[in-house]
Amino acid sequence: MWERSLVLSAPGKVILHGEHAVVHGKVALAVALNLRTFLRLRPCDDSRVCIHLPGVSVRRSWDISCLQDLQKGFTADFDESKSPSVEQLDTLREFAGIAAGATAPESLATLAFLYMCLAISAKYGDVPSVDILVWSELPTGAGLGSSAAYAVCLAAALLTACGAISCPLKDGESTARWTEEELTLINSWAFQGERVIHGNPSGVDNAVGTWGGALRYQSGKITPLKRVPTLRILLTNTKVPRSTKVLVAGVKEKILKFPAIMNPVLDSIDAISQECQSVLEAMPANPSPEYYPVLEELFDINQHQLNVIGVGHPSLDRLCRVTASHGLHSKLTGAGGGGCGITLLRPDTSPLAVEAAKRDLCACGFECWETNIGAPGVTLHSSSSLDAEVLQALSQS
Numbered sequence: 001m002w003e004r005s006l007v008l009s010a011p012g013k014v015i016l017h018g019e020h021a022v023v024h025g026k027v028a029l030a031v032a033l034n035l036r037t038f039l040r041l042r043p044c045d046d047s048r049v050c051i052h053l054p055g056v057s058v059r060r061s062w063d064i065s066c067l068q069d070l071q072k073g074f075t076a077d078f079d080e081s082k083s084p085s086v087e088q089l090d091t092l093r094e095f096a097g098i099a100a101g102a103t104a105p106e107s108l109a110t111l112a113f114l115y116m117c118l119a120i121s122a123k124y125g126d127v128p129s130v131d132i133l134v135w136s137e138l139p140t141g142a143g144l145g146s147s148a149a150y151a152v153c154l155a156a157a158l159l160t161a162c163g164a165i166s167c168p169l170k171d172g173e174s175t176a177r178w179t180e181e182e183l184t185l186i187n188s189w190a191f192q193g194e195r196v197i198h199g200n201p202s203g204v205d206n207a208v209g210t211w212g213g214a215l216r217y218q219s220g221k222i223t224p225l226k227r228v229p230t231l232r233i234l235l236t237n238t239k240v241p242r243s244t245k246v247l248v249a250g251v252k253e254k255i256l257k258f259p260a261i262m263n264p265v266l267d268s269i270d271a272i273s274q275e276c277q278s279v280l281e282a283m284p285a286n287p288s289p290e291y292y293p294v295l296e297e298l299f300d301i302n303q304h305q306l307n308v309i310g311v312g313h314p315s316l317d318r319l320c321r322v323t324a325s326h327g328l329h330s331k332l333t334g335a336g337g338g339g340c341g342i343t344l345l346r347p348d349t350s351p352l353a354v355e356a357a358k359r360d361l362c363a364c365g366f367e368c369w370e371t372n373i374g375a376p377g378v379t380l381h382s383s384s385s386l387d388a389e390v391l392q393a394l395s396q397s
């Protein structure tokens with residue numbers, strides 16, 4: 001029986017180039033963001049599993065014996081290398097009262113939790129009697145990888161509570177990380193959670209959530225980027241809601257309908273990611289402005305390509321026009337269709353110019369902020385290092 005409380009967190013991400021194309025085997029470049037999702041797990045002594053997800057208004061609890069019965073009813077195994085089967089997901093939907101095909105945030109979050117809880121406990125031990133609270137600094141469904149941060153947190157917490165990985169936090173330490181081998185296991189299970197939420201994920205978001213930093217991702221191969229310069233990025237949330245699952249499925253349909261037209265676009269996006277990687281790796285840590293024109297042009301071209309594959313949105317066109325009127329270059333990030341865009345700032349872009357662009361973006365109803373990128377991946381925290389009042393307020397929300 002698990003007897004410790006855990007608090008852990010995983011970062012969101014920004015995709016610089018390669019979103020959508022990465023689902024079809026092309027290269028993506030992604031960096032971890034300094035906005036995180038947090039999870040607190042506490043042991044429970046009433047033989048129940050409770051989840052409280054204030055970000056998506058979910059508060060549910062189940063008897064362990066019901067979950068165990070459900071688990072026994074599955075004929076197919078649960079494994080980190082196997083996709084959730086249609087039969088497993090249908091059974092879990094029926095159990096949780098979720099309509100077939102539901103893509104509402106609360107439905108996907110509950111389904112992902114149930115799948116991961118049953119799958120991980122079936123493979124590594126018993127269903128643990130725990131109470132789980134998840135909260136986030138990330139906007140949900142805005143292109144910043146909140147689904148992956150959620151799945152990474154769940155994977156790390158459930159694997160720890162089932163004894164499949166260690167609890168690396170020593171007395172007196174405020175944070176700790178798992179070993180490479182343990183991170184690989186966390187990443188594999190988080191990918192299964194992303195499968196429940198995205199349908200057909202590439203795996204780039206959970207890789208960034210697990211390892212953090214800046215990386216190149218292609219078909220499951222994760223390569224940390226060498227010598228990434230300090231980039232200044234302005235993030236803008238158009239606040240137009242959208243679902244990654246629906247957008248990813250739409251791109252697939254377009255490729256099937258017009259393969260001869262769409263496949264060359266995906267190849268061209270791949271070339272953009274490769275070109276961007278070469279430029280970034282050639283730049284010194286504190287680059288001078290002369291390196292920027294190429295990066296800016298790559299942003300512009302990639303934004304047009306994403307419009308061609310059908311994931312643009314009028315709000316994103318507006319974002320690009322507003323920043324262009326200040327001499328700045330932007331593109332959508334993540335699944336598109338609304339959500340967030342990123343704007344590249346040069347080292348010498350003056351604070352006044354940034355403020356003026358932000359003012360105009362806010363006047364459109366958007367929210368924007370300058371970010372730090374390259375944050376650490378999934379991390380265990382001592383409970384005392386987190387604000388007790390915040391935890392208390394969240395528990396009651």
Ligand SMILES: Nc1ncnc2c1ncn2[C@@H]1O[C@H](COP(=O)(O)OP(=O)(O)O)[C@@H](O)[C@H]1O
Nearest residue numbers: 055105108109136141142143144145146147244
């Ligand atoms: N803090 C959270 N608590 C519970 N579920 C979450 C949380 N953050 C994200 N999710 C799940 O992830 C989904 C959003 O994923 P997605 O559409 O891929 O957008 P993105 O990953 O860009 O934020 C939500 O609908 C919800 O199911």
Ligand SMILES: C[C@@](O)(CCOP(=O)(O)O)CC(=O)O
Nearest residue numbers: 019020143145201202334335
């Ligand atoms: C569109 C895609 O490339 C990124 C999706 O990111 P997000 O869920 O919008 O944060 C999908 C994927 O890589 O799984």
Ligand SMILES: [Mg+2]
Nearest residue numbers: 145147148244
């Ligand atoms: Mg997502």
